[in-house]
Amino acid sequence: MAAGNTYTQIASTTVGTSTASVVFSSIPATYTDLVAIVTPTQSGDLWFQLNTDTSGASTNYSSTWLYGSTPGSTRDTNAYRIYMNWSSNAGNYLGIIQLNNYSNTTTYKTALIRNGMNGASVDLGVGLWRNTAAIDTITFKGTNNYGVGSTISLYGIKAA
Amino acid sequence: MSPILGITASQITGHLWAPSTDFDSIATTTVGAGGTASISFTSIPSTYKHLQIRLFARSTQSTGTQNVNMSLNGGPGSTWHRVFGNGTSVGANAQISASVIIGQISGATAASGVFGVATIDLLDYKETTKYKTARALFGFDDNNGGAGAVVQLFSGLWQDSTAVSSITLTAGTGFAQYTSAALYGIKG
Numbered sequence A: 001m002a003a004g005n006t007y008t009q010i011a012s013t014t015v016g017t018s019t020a021s022v023v024f025s026s027i028p029a030t031y032t033d034l035v036a037i038v039t040p041t042q043s044g045d046l047w048f049q050l051n052t053d054t055s056g057a058s059t060n061y062s063s064t065w066l067y068g069s070t071p072g073s074t075r076d077t078n079a080y081r082i083y084m085n086w087s088s089n090a091g092n093y094l095g096i097i098q099l100n101n102y103s104n105t106t107t108y109k110t111a112l113i114r115n116g117m118n119g120a121s122v123d124l125g126v127g128l129w130r131n132t133a134a135i136d137t138i139t140f141k142g143t144n145n146y147g148v149g150s151t152i153s154l155y156g157i158k159a160a
Numbered sequence B: 001m002s003p004i005l006g007i008t009a010s011q012i013t014g015h016l017w018a019p020s021t022d023f024d025s026i027a028t029t030t031v032g033a034g035g036t037a038s039i040s041f042t043s044i045p046s047t048y049k050h051l052q053i054r055l056f057a058r059s060t061q062s063t064g065t066q067n068v069n070m071s072l073n074g075g076p077g078s079t080w081h082r083v084f085g086n087g088t089s090v091g092a093n094a095q096i097s098a099s100v101i102i103g104q105i106s107g108a109t110a111a112s113g114v115f116g117v118a119t120i121d122l123l124d125y126k127e128t129t130k131y132k133t134a135r136a137l138f139g140f141d142d143n144n145g146g147a148g149a150v151v152q153l154f155s156g157l158w159q160d161s162t163a164v165s166s167i168t169l170t171a172g173t174g175f176a177q178y179t180s181a182a183l184y185g186i187k188g
Helices: none
Strands: A007-014 A019-024 A033-039 A046-050 A061-068 A072-079 A094-100 A109-117 A121-129 A138-146 A151-157 B023-030 B036-041 B050-057 B065-072 B079-085 B090-096 B101-106 B116-123 B132-140 B150-158 B167-175 B180-186
Touching (some): A019 A151, A033 A138, A061 B079, A061 B150, A072 B079, A094 B050, A094 B116, A109 B116, A109 B132, A121 B132, A121 B150, B023 B036, B050 B101, B065 B132, B065 B150, B101 B132, B101 B150
Antiparallel strands (some): A033 A094, A033 A151, A046 A138, A061 A072, A061 A121, B023 B180, B036 B167, B050 B116, B079 B090, B079 B150
8 A cells, every 4th residue: 555645844934024823723633743843033932722721810821941062951830821941042953843633632732842043042842731622723932922934834744 | 454564553554574765664554443553563674764654533531631641662751841731831841761652632622614734754773773752733723612621742761672563552431433543664
């Protein structure tokens, strides 16, 4: 049995005008996992929220972090977002976010985040969204607007 | 369900033995009601360059955090290393002359709905001139609920140059319902 495309780009955005958020909506439920690759041009904290749970008053998110250059670990609980960096981002950020089994409607959703950025730091993070809904929207935000030239690409991985 | 030749688990689907893309789904397993003692991928074709397992898992072991052991061709391995962060402390440790622990996932006492996520890479799996090394990124978070949330990098060594044809994952008493594991082949 021949395999179809397994690792497929769902959507990609390159920011043309500085914007407060980048949104991927109507994400099809036909994949097994999602992978987002984020390369913003601005500095500052970065985070994402899922589906319509984008209120600053949400407490449905949390994350645990391992970070360096000076090694450390910390956590963020009852939060309104999942961070994409814990160490200071002075620019040149590259982040990869894995969302396995994103479309199931039985379990909470877990994200794995790894990044590297200016400031000589690398972070590993795991985030939790305490909601069993299938993910159909990802909203990327930050302390500062996503600058011109920022790119975010979303991929779907489809298991047999 | 009767096991399909080459793969054993509760529900198996797969594009078997006919790679046609650079990143090909070889087989997938989803654990049904009652859980399963282990997850195995067998009769892995030698037509790829590298392998990746993508895991979404929870253990039936009565614990907050459960080790995941990995064996290749039935061999438990010999050495593993990890670096981890658990929200309050960072650390690293290793074992030599022990079966390979390739990661950690949530156990049965973690809050309902909390599953661990992982990617496990096995490069040059079919080479018969090299020992086998796996690299894994694992993590689960529980909103500081006491289960022992942790994010970590693991590596494991199997001092065996035999081409890998089977991979088995175990997690204490087993994997819980809704666990899913997918094996992918990467062409090179």
